[in-house]
Amino acid sequence: MPDTITKLTYQTFQQSKIYFALAHKQISTRLRNFVYPNLEFKTQPLSPEILQKMQKRIDDIMERDLIDGENGIYPINIIFDNPWSDFFSYYPNIWIDMPTVWNRIQQKKYQEFSPQINTQNYPAYYLQNFHYQTDGYLSDTSANLYDLQVEILFNGTADAMRRRILAPLKMGLEKLFSGKNLEAIAPQNLRVLDIACGTGRTLKFIRATLPKAALYGVDLSSAYLKKAHQLLSEELGELPQLLQGNAEDLPLRDNFFQATTCVFMFHELPPMVRQKVIEEAFRVTQPGGVFVICD
Template sequence: MAGPLSRIGYGVQQGARVAWYAGHYIALNRMRGPLVPPGEEPVSVKGKVPKWPTLVAGMRELFERDWKNIAAGLYRAPDGLLPPSAAIRASLRFFKDARRVDERRLSRRHSEVLTPELRKRYPRYYLQNFHYQTGGWFSDESAKLYDTQVEVLFTGTADTMRRQALVPLANAFRGRDQRKLHLLDVACGTGRFLDDVTANYPRLKAAGLELSPAYVAEARKRLKRRRSVEVMEANAEKMPVADASQDAVTCIYLFHELPPKVRKIVAAEIARVLKPGGIAVIVDALQTGDRPDYDGLLEFFPVGFHEPYFGSYLAEDFAALFARTGLAFDGSTPAFLSKVMVFRKVVD
């Protein structure tokens, strides 16, 4: 059980983290051009848009739950803040790229990576500048920028939201020999969540799967000290993983970037590789009605950040989607602007 000083230290660390990234967000908003390009209709949303106090209350609730999970021993406390030199380098890199992102947003350029060469190797839906990101998913610079960009977007709460996926894993792995357990992290990106998993379960047989070669390289660099982790360059639509081989599959922030037809394929692949009784843990954005006070914010997101499949994601019935693959819905837990959904493979 963590003591009072540990709790104080946690609070100071998270407060500093939020202040750092919120400062970036405020500076970014001052740098940005108008919300929509000249000649476009102003953005109009039907749902409620949360005021700052509502968002602060949501962050506080997230951090309180995170601390309770740590104190209960469900997972270890997060690592400390980045060293000042590394934080400053990441910040300079972020702001240097921010103007290019904004120029791309105002000119609605989101297909710069749609080239004949890449079309031969990757699905059409993947060849976009999601978030108007420089290089899409295909440059080393994009992979180095990504974690900072996400933390700025979520004002320093992204890692905390991801950590909530460790709760169902702790429940599923309790009392079991981790050396005999297998976990696959689908669309592992830069390996940030997989690093958290393996820090908590160092003897777990864990693997990551990622389609972008630049992000695979970044993940392998991050995870090189984790000897038991493999990172594969592969498409989630056709995972190079044996049937019924995984005790758990995790998937963080992927499904909102997939077209509806592809969501079905990836869900079926997750079900295929899971062992009977195994769990799938999905972390992704809130959906319409999860937190009604946030609905307007969810409506705005695809307009401001080029998320072409986000509208259909908001209405997707994930319980029904996974039920068709043989996975039962175990429940959903909100985590500020995200939520954790858990599914279990039915035992025949």
């Protein structure tokens, strides 16, 4: 069981993130209603029962996150990780960008990109403003704001949700290597691919969990890969190899990885594309390997 001080510190840390996200949403909603009083969303208020279930799931995620850290699945310090420099640098930009987002919603513009962005050679489903964010996934500005926006969207639990892949990943690899100490395995024999690695947050947590593994990340967005390189270059250990590529047709050879992961991507894919991505993950993962999805 987690020790009392660590548990209280973690709970305080997580609750502060949750309250901050809720306060942000409440203030931004009031401001939006003032600026765009006729802006309508096709949503309905959640019932008290559903809200209670959601809170229970958040509590369960936090408890599991703490227990996994205490049990050595990953270093306990990463449960307190937060991109503070990005927060102070870019959080004001979220507010600055809001009027543009609201205007896009009002005009129902779901495929609006800055003129300087090259939209060639991307799948049609990728060329949209996911969650109405400016420039979708194709600009440096979007990459800088993404992690902050996702933490707010998920009420401060995004990183804890990402870390849910680490226990099945590590246990699957231990099974693959018959219980051997994973840190004793040569990097060329322990390769892990994160599909749709985005800004590299998941790879950062995998590196903390598997410090000796050879890590790879693939993403369609060059802007997000640049952000991932910036984040991961600050970490100890070998820098993951980052590749630009489509998850439907991974630029990697068969049976190359002992494990593959994918976080927060499948809900944004058309059904047929999801199947293609799963088949590609199966193709590049060696028999008996591990594939973990978080969505």
